[in-house]
Amino acid sequence: MTASRDTAVLRVAAELRSEILSGRIALGSPLREEPLAARFGVSRHTVRTALANLAGTGLVRTAPFVGARVPPFDEAEAAALQDLRRALESEAADLLHRRYGGAPWPQAVLAPIDAALGRLRAAERDGDEAETLQAHSAVHRALVAAAGSPRITRAHEQLxxxxxxxLLHARPRYGAGELERQHRALLADVQRLGAPPVREHLDDTLERLGIPRQA
Amino acid sequence: MTASRDTAVLRVAAELRSEILSGRIALGSPLREEPLAARFGVSRHTVRTALANLAGTGLVRTAPFVGARVPPFDEAEAAALQDLRRALESEAADLLHRRYGGAPWPQAVLAPIDAALGRLRAAERDGDEAETLQAHSAVHRALVAAAGSPRITRAHEQLxxxxxxxLLHARPRYGAGELERQHRALLADVQRLGAPPVREHLDDTLERLGIPRQA
DNA sequence: AGGGCGAGGATTGTGTAACAATCCTCGCCG
DNA sequence: CGGCGAGGATTGTTACACAATCCTCGCCCT
Known part of the structure; x- marks a missing residue:
């Protein structure tokens, strides 16, 4: 899975991304260029541009002369993130709803979402927390991708x-199979009603993180 | 105005950005590293990371071993861009509308938007096309910023x-003072009605670019 | 004891030079 | 006229060096 991609900086960036998203690199810990260069067997320049890449996607934050670290989240930032997410996902839902006029979506559109739901079901069944997190994320990505608006999709992928x-560090708790049930219901509701169910869903998620939505 | 910022790559990136946004660099033309390095008196490394920065904001597009160029837009991409824009601006409008419940917004919130509208008025009066473009853009940014959701604001700034x-290259035509009138009306409507007027406004913009909105 | 202050190490920012990897053009050959 | 290399052009990467900035830690003064 530590796939070798095209260029060295993509390899390094992918590896760092995986380490951050798996929690192997702690929140707030600085990413020093020289040790990373030594570890990956590349030059500092390469590490440096890989870090700049990650900074673009928000997985690390950099400041001049102090370097990169993976950002800790406070409640305000979590809420801000969720605002952006709501913007993207509800627009995607609205696009889909308008396109199909409240009728069930074609099988071709539903298939990828169903696949993601299946993955989520399996992950919850196996009690694999990390995989559940990834699968959950994939369900939302699939829903947004279904809208077929490439820029919204891209922005959402970054997000x-x-x-x-x-979520990896906030760790909201869900009952067995709850996520899959909840998202299957969401999918049905979105087909009938469009964006509003998505908004409710996201507000619910935010509440489970202990952040009450403000006015 | 070619301000000297903190680091050399920020300077170079800012200068390139300004050259691209002013049209001094043609659409589709490649940005070669060596000539740029020579021109700015910096090393290729510096130019390279500056270009990587710009790639992150979408002002240039890069592919491995072929380099960076400022991307040409086709209709599909313009529509995709506008989709994302609609997602962000309508969510911002919705946030504001829910926060103030359809009542007029406080002066503190309106002030920056009014300032931007004033700038737009002046630009249109002077017939300065480039400044009109920038001022128009600033009005929308001010509206989004008023929602106070930092991530939506950031995403919108990039966009x-x-x-x-x-718009610099599509050059839609507006009558004298039309943009300011239209946006003052928009501001009033958004305070009363929230997101829908924004959607209409953006659909109108897209039509003027000759791109009919699809289902 | 406690709080500024500065010296020096640690870390990042940038440059130079070089070479490898890949792309791309252009002329040759069939 | 179209495929195909050869070779130049361009990007990707490395190593090393040094400047600029940050940051820690111990000193000094009160």
Whole structure:
């Protein structure tokens, strides 16, 4: 899974991303260039541009002359993240709802979402927490991708990484099979009603993180 | 105005950004590292990371071993951009509308938007096309910023650059003072009605670019 | 004892030079 | 006229060096 991609900086960036999203790198800990360069067997320049990449996706934050670290989240930032998420997901839902006029969506559109739901079911069944997190994230990504608006999809994918990082450390608790049930219901509701169910769903998520939505 | 910022790569990135947004660099033209390094008196490394920065904001697009170029837009991309824009601006409008319940917004919230509208008025009066474009963009940014959701604001600011680039080359035509009138009306409508007027406004913009909104 | 202050190490920012990897053009050959 | 290399152009990466900035820690003064 430590796939070798095209260029060295993509490899390093992918590896760092995986380490951050798996929690192997703690929140707030600085990422020093020289040790990373030594560890990956690349030059500092390469590490440096890999870190700049990650900074673009929000997985690390950098400041001049102080370097990169994976950002800790406070409640305000979690709420801000969720605002952006609501913007993207509700617009996607609205696009889909308008496109199909409240009727059930074609099988071709539903298939990827169903696949993601299946993955979520399996992850919850196995009690694999990390995989559940990833699968949950994949369900939302699939829903947004179904809208077929590439820029919304891209923005959401970026956001998704940051969100995974947040959820990885906030660790909201769900009952067995609850996530899959909840999202199957969401999918049905969105087909009939469009964006509003998505908003409710996201507000619920935020509440479970202990952050009451403000006016 | 070619301000010297903190680091060399920020300077170079800012200068390139300004050249792209002013149209001094043509759409589709490649940005070669060596000539740029020579021109700015910096090393190729510096140019390279500056370009990577710009790639993150969408002002240039890069592919491994082929380099960076400022992306040309086709209709599909313009529509995709506008989808994302609608997601962000309508969510911002909705946040504001829910916060103030359809009542007029406080002066403190309106002030920056009014300032931007004033700038737009002046630009239109002077017939300065470039400044009109920038001022128009600033009005939308001010509206989004008023919602006070930092991540939506940031995403919209990024988008704004790309949008300016698109509009710079698409050049929709407006009558004298039309933009200011239209946006003052929009501001009034958004206070009463929330997101829907924003959606209409953006659909109208897209139509003027000759791109009919699809289902 | 406690709080500024500065010296020096640690870390990042940038440059130079070089070479490897890949792309791309252009002329040759069939 | 179209495929195909050869070689130049361009990007990706490395190593090393040094400047700029940050940051820690011990000193000094009160």
């Amino acid at each position: 998704s990484d940051e969100l995974s990082l947040l | 704004s650059d790309e949008l300016s680039l698109l």
